Amino acid sequence: MKFLQISPFKQLLSHSRFLLTLRSEQGKYHSLILFRLSAAAALDASDRAANRQIYVMESTCPHLGADMSHADIEEYEDTTVAVCPWHRYDFDLRTGKSETGLRACTYSVEVKTDPEDDTEKVYIETPSGGNNWRLVELRPVSEEFADPPPAPSQIPVAMNNSEATEPLIPTTDPPKTLMQWAVLILNTANPTLKVMRTRHAVQLFRTGNLDSIGHKSTSAPRPPDVPPREESFLKNTVNPGKVKGRKSLAVMLHALANVEQWAIDLAWDIMARFGPSHPDLPPAFFSDFTKMALDESKHFSLLTSRLSATSPSTPYGTMPVHAALWESASITAHSLRARLAIIHLVHEARGLDVNPGTIARFRRAGDAESVAAMEVIHADEVTHVTAGHRWFTWLCAHDGGLDPVATFRDEVRRGWRGNVKGPFNIGDRELAGLTPEFYEHLTGEMGEEEMDQKRSAVPDLKGLSLSDPVEPQVSVRYEDKI
Ligand code: FES
Numbered sequence: 001m002k003f004l005q006i007s008p009f010k011q012l013l014s015h016s017r018f019l020l021t022l023r024s025e026q027g028k029y030h031s032l033i034l035f036r037l038s039a040a041a042a043l044d045a046s047d048r049a050a051n052r053q054i055y056v057m058e059s060t061c062p063h064l065g066a067d068m069s070h071a072d073i074e075e076y077e078d079t080t081v082a083v084c085p086w087h088r089y090d091f092d093l094r095t096g097k098s099e100t101g102l103r104a105c106t107y108s109v110e111v112k113t114d115p116e117d118d119t120e121k122v123y124i125e126t127p128s129g130g131n132n133w134r135l136v137e138l139r140p141v142s143e144e145f146a147d148p149p150p151a152p153s154q155i156p157v158a159m160n161n162s163e164a165t166e167p168l169i170p171t172t173d174p175p176k177t178l179m180q181w182a183v184l185i186l187n188t189a190n191p192t193l194k195v196m197r198t199r200h201a202v203q204l205f206r207t208g209n210l211d212s213i214g215h216k217s218t219s220a221p222r223p224p225d226v227p228p229r230e231e232s233f234l235k236n237t238v239n240p241g242k243v244k245g246r247k248s249l250a251v252m253l254h255a256l257a258n259v260e261q262w263a264i265d266l267a268w269d270i271m272a273r274f275g276p277s278h279p280d281l282p283p284a285f286f287s288d289f290t291k292m293a294l295d296e297s298k299h300f301s302l303l304t305s306r307l308s309a310t311s312p313s314t315p316y317g318t319m320p321v322h323a324a325l326w327e328s329a330s331i332t333a334h335s336l337r338a339r340l341a342i343i344h345l346v347h348e349a350r351g352l353d354v355n356p357g358t359i360a361r362f363r364r365a366g367d368a369e370s371v372a373a374m375e376v377i378h379a380d381e382v383t384h385v386t387a388g389h390r391w392f393t394w395l396c397a398h399d400g401g402l403d404p405v406a407t408f409r410d411e412v413r414r415g416w417r418g419n420v421k422g423p424f425n426i427g428d429r430e431l432a433g434l435t436p437e438f439y440e441h442l443t444g445e446m447g448e449e450e451m452d453q454k455r456s457a458v459p460d461l462k463g464l465s466l467s468d469p470v471e472p473q474v475s476v477r478y479e480d481k482i
Contacts, residue, residue, distance in 0.1 A: 001108065002126045006135050009052065009111055009120035012036050015140035019059060019069055021386060023433060024130025027404065029390045031284060032107065032124070033059040033068050033141075035093065037080065055093040056107040056124050057082065063089050063102055065283030069141045070206040085208035136431055137383050168196055177214025178205055178286060182272035183221040185293075189230040191261050191304075191316070195297040198264060202294045205286070213286050215275030223272040225333075226326060227265040233317035249365055250311035251319065252358065257303035258321035260296050260377075266329055266343055267293035274336040280398070288387040295380040302373040310367065331451065332415055337395050341411035344388025345434060346420060351381050352428040382428050389433030405437050416444025417451055 006020065012034070020032040037053035059068050066086035074081055074090065081090035082104075089100050096104035108125040126133040166188075175181040181201035188194045204210050214220055271289050275281060304316045328347060332338040355378040362370040396402040412420060420442040429439070 002133075003108075003110060003123040004126050004133050004135065005121050005123050006034075007122050007138060009122050012054070012122060015142075017069060017141035019137065019139050019141060020056070020124075020135060021137035021383070021390075022127065022133045023136050023386075023390075024127075025132035026130050027393050027433065028127075028130045029393075030127045030133075031059040031287075032056050033071075034124075035073060035082065037073065052111050052122075054109045054111070054122060055080075055082075056109055057091070057093065057096060058105040060282075060284050060287070061086065061089070062091075062098075062104050063087060063100070066208060067206055067283070067287040068104075085206065087208070136386055136433070139379075139383065166190070166193060168193070168200060175201070176211040177217070177220075178210055178212070178290070179214035179217070179220040179272055179275055181205075181210070182268040182275075183223050185268050186223050186227045186265055186272060189228040191230070191233065191300065194261070194264055195301055198268075198293050198297040202290045205290055213275070213283060215271070215281065215286075216279045217276075220276040221272070223269050225330070226323075227269075234321075238314050238318045249362065249367055249370065250307055250314050252361070253303050253307040253310060253370065254314065254316060254319045255321065256358070257300055257307060257316050259325060260300040260303060262323070262325040263296040264293055264300060266325060267296055269329060270336070270339055270343075273333060274339065278336060285391055285394075288391070292384050292387060295384065299377045299380065302376065306367075306370045306373055309369070328415075331446075335411075337392065337399070337407070338411050338415045340388050340392040340395065341408050342415045344385060345392060345408060345438070346412060346416060348381060348388060349385050349429055349432070349434055349439070350421070352378070352385060352432070353423065353425045355381065356425065378428075382432050385429070385432035385434060393433075405435075408438050409442055412439075412442055413445045415446060417446045417448070419443050 004022070012018065013036075016036050018034040018036075020034060022030045022032065033056070035053075035055045037055070057068065060066065061068055061084040063084065064086065066084050068082060068084060070085050071082040072085070073093075074083055076090060079092045079094070081092055081098075083090045089098050089102065091098045091102075091104040092106075094106065096106040098104070105127075107127075110123045111120050112123065113119070114121045169175075170184065175184050178201070181197070181204070185194055185197045185201065188197055205213075267289050271286055275286070307314070307316055325343070325347060328342050329339070332342045355374060359371055359374045359378065362374060392408065393404045396404045396407050420439050424436070424439065426436065429435075
């Protein structure tokens with residue numbers, strides 16, 4: 001049995017649940033959930049894994065694939081079980097056995113003192129069927145998202161003097177499936193309501209309070225070609241070129257928040273647009289992209305709140321913004337493979353390259369809170385590129401064993417224009433699965449005319465008046481260095 005070191009024990013004291021992503025040398029992924037059941041008071045005892053009560057199992061339920069990160073933990077006779085939130089099957093945390101006859105895949109855990117630094121380290125058994133497993137993600141299941149969802153009442157909105165008038169949950173025909181929530185959120189023009197609905201829908205999904213994902217249904221709703229934007233957030237009353245001094249940080253925060261608002265939509269769009277055309281996508285795909293939608297919502301909230309704190313006179317919606325990300329979304333609306341390649345492995349990977357520069361800029365300006373926010377965002381975005389790589393390689397295998405590197409390069413040649421620009425953040429790209437052979441010396445061959453044609457096939461994009469009447473002096477895109 002082989003073991004992999006995952007963390008110093010002490011780092012697991014911050015939360016009681018962690019999501020782990022492992023990747024083998026062959027590019028195979030496993031998502032695991034770690035439960036630490038020991039109470040903080042018992043942690044000084046000298047016992048190891050058993051008394052530390054650390055258990056690790058696959059994060060997807062063996063019944064129909066629910067995400068087990070929000071499973072209830074219950075004592076049952078002389079065992080402790082994780083109870084799946086979808087259909088309440090329970091699985092012994094040690095053996096994975098369930099009374100239903102199903103068995104969850106569990107992994108042995110060891111806690112050993114490292115003689116080098118005399119600290120306790122936690123090791124887990126590696127999955128079978130691959131070698132050189134490495135840990136590419138270890139993140140707490142945030143306690144915050146385990147809170148009850150917001151009450152289904154009117155949402156007060158303070159940004160940009162706008163008031164949302166729609167309720168959190170529509171009173172007529174409320175969504176019952178994940179696909180219905182995805183389309184509702186895509187059609188939600190108010191950004192605060194979009195964030196609140198995202199949080200609510202993901203909570204319902206994770207806790208088993210939706211009828212189904214709904215992507216196999218023939219009546220799954222269609223996503224909009226372009227998500228609407230509320231008029232009051234497109235006023236462009238401030239010319240960013242005239243914003244000087246410390247307030248120029250506000251220009252960056254505003255531009256970054258705009259990118260995050262599109263990113264929320266992109267996470268829902270990939271599920272709503274491609275779920276129904278790919279009924280064999282497993283629930284883990286939806287777990288990954290709902291997590292992404294939630295992260296992007298968190299990023300939008302973090303950035304808009306930093307914006308309000310830094311520059312109360314220029315709240316979100318007062319400066320011009322762009323829709324560059326949605327142009328790429330529309331160009332890749334025909335193919336899940338193209339969408340994963342261009343949005344998640346070109347645009348989002350570019351974010352990994354430029355974020356350290358953005359963080360340094362906030363640091364130089366003495367804005368420690370924005371540095372902290374950007375560091376959270378950057379860490380999350382590594383995991384988003386990981387998800388892009390995971391599902392791109394899954395799709396390549398599913399489509400007849402295509403080579404992921406060659407297929408990615410073909411998709412970029414077809415769906416991108418110009419060089420895939422560096423300098424590259426090789427370390428974080430590699431952590432996310434993107435080794436240099438994916439992206440080095442790669443040039444998109446899409447012509448301008450072809451690009452325009454594909455853009456104009458999306459009727460409303462050109463009409464989305466995002467940049468008038470004041471031309472932005474600073475435009476933060478994933479492909480721009482700032
Ligand atoms: S019991 Fe877990 S998906 Fe049904």
